[in-house]
Amino acid sequence: MFSEGRLAELTLAEALNDALHVELERDERTLVMGEDVGRAGGVFRVTAGLRDRFGPDRCVDTPLAEAGIMGTAVGLCMAGWRPVCEMQYDAFSYPGLDQLITHVGRYRWRTGGRMEFPITVRMPYGGGVKAPELHEDSPETYYVHTPGVKVAIPSTPADAKGLLAAAIRDPDPVVVLEPKLHYRTMRGEVPEGEHVVPLGRARVAREGDDVTLVAYGSMVPLCEQAADALAGEASVEVLDIRSLRPLDEDALLASAAKTGRVVIVQEAPRTLGFAAELAAILAEKAILDLRGPVLRVTGYDVPFPFWKLEDYYLPSLERVVDAARRLLAF
């Protein structure tokens, strides 16, 4: 991690906007493209100011075409550009999955590793925001399951800036999922100027000895609340995975070895979600360290419900605390 030392108090959305300004300033081959990213500055204002600062050729309002955005980004890479694509919402990225799976993740491989495709795809993700259907999905599994693609999900303003910067500088395609629930509700200290958080390193959000809550993105603050709620009962560690690929297995295994108890929290549907992968790694590599089963607290295997019901679907403080208590009592 390198930065200039000074800190600013920013929201998560402002931190992302800061990263984009810094990275576009730093590398003139970088451009931002997506629906409504230019004139409007993005529906969440994450790209605000870029068009004025860098011009319409480096902050491009594209046609409404997610596969076209990811597909033309592949061609832009071949012309030597470094595109940062915005998908307007998590579930609106699905038309782009075709390009992501068939080309973005494969093109380098089919050139025998001789051509780079430094595409960044960023999108707001996750629920709890009382929005219409298909505005609250957690699609990380689709992306992590795509070979050739890396995936990062920040949970703090500082990590949002640093991971987005790392993604933009990375020679490989990186998908960055941004917890939209916390775009404006979370503030934090963010290093000014260049700030990079390397991919592949988890963050211990809170140290503890009795049980580890493993999460990423918008579930990290929830797990911290759970740690507070359990204070006096148990010493809770919270591990923020933040880079799903490459994954910091060492940090996961170290925490499991330390506490012997692991609860994994994700808001995506349960089956084959990223929690399942983490649980499998613990089963393969940490079995003798564990004092109880690896538990999961997840969304359910149903479409994300209408928002009057979303609190029943999303992992809640009660469900996380309940899982931790069950594990502690095992």
Next chain:
Amino acid sequence: MAQVLPAERDLRRVIGDGDGVPDGEVEGLDEQALVDLYRSLVLLRTYDERSVVYHRQGRIGTYAIFWNHEAMQAGAVHALSDDDWIFPSYRESAIGLLRGMPAATVLSWWRGHPAGWWNPADYNVGSICVPIATHVPHAAGLAWGKKLDGEPSVAIAFFGDGATSEGAFHEGANFAGVMSAPLILLCNNNQWAISTPLSAQTAAETLADKAVGYGMPGVRVDGADVLAVYEAVREAAERARAGGGPTFVEAVTYRCAPHATADDPRAYIDLERVEEERARECVGRYDGYLRRLGVLDDALTEEIRGEAAEMLRRGIAEAESLPEPDPAVVFEWAYAEPPPALAHDLAELRRVLGGSLG
């Protein structure tokens, strides 16, 4: 923005029939250029015919035949400069040969050997696109990127009639129109998408009609007339370089070979129509044109065919002499910086490969 007129419906032709239809002429093509074009046609034809044989001999895998599509490939490439980018579908798998790519590279691709992977920047030829139409946005993006840099390069994307039904075609064409990208959309309308006829693919009267919806000119050419393709692509490239944006070129022909070596078209295709098309196939027509012009004779034909056959002989020998790829290749090329788990996987694979089942 220039006014976009409805697409031309008539097929452009240059080559006559040596009888009632007179030969035309393409301005600016001298004798050497005409013969070079012939050389490319023969090279592609030889590659295709030899590949079918190699497949039957078990020396390459399933192969997508492009017999009688050589004119649209060679005509287009000769109308472009080496700085222009080509985005082939699997139907144009050997188009890199026209940019100096070794035959062994393309043959290796069809042999499933990683020596068949190339760096697109070495030839300005994108990877062979297997899924339908998904490379159209790549070509649009490349063209847009070159335009942003003020470079004069144009891109051309080859795709079939069936590809125009795909969303990726629409998104790529629309992007190119909006960005006024220097792109040529070359639609190989051979009227069949495996077994599905054009009538089941679109209700449009012609595929070139789609161009107007993207704000670009659409033209139709006889896809087996190499000079008509050449002229249409040259015109499109000139317009693109001058800032006039993309063009849709519909090259019309009739598929007179199986879709691929695994396909038997007798169940669905019009065999009489196939015979008609074979009788007017593109290499023979151009051969006749050049002979009527007096620039080609038996001796030159033999020399050119001999060169092509020799290139293929050497190509398949070279491809077959390549060593088996190392297992590390499975893991190495997907990422510039592979995730650590892959190194572990490779070590495990080597350990198991080095062991014994006994």
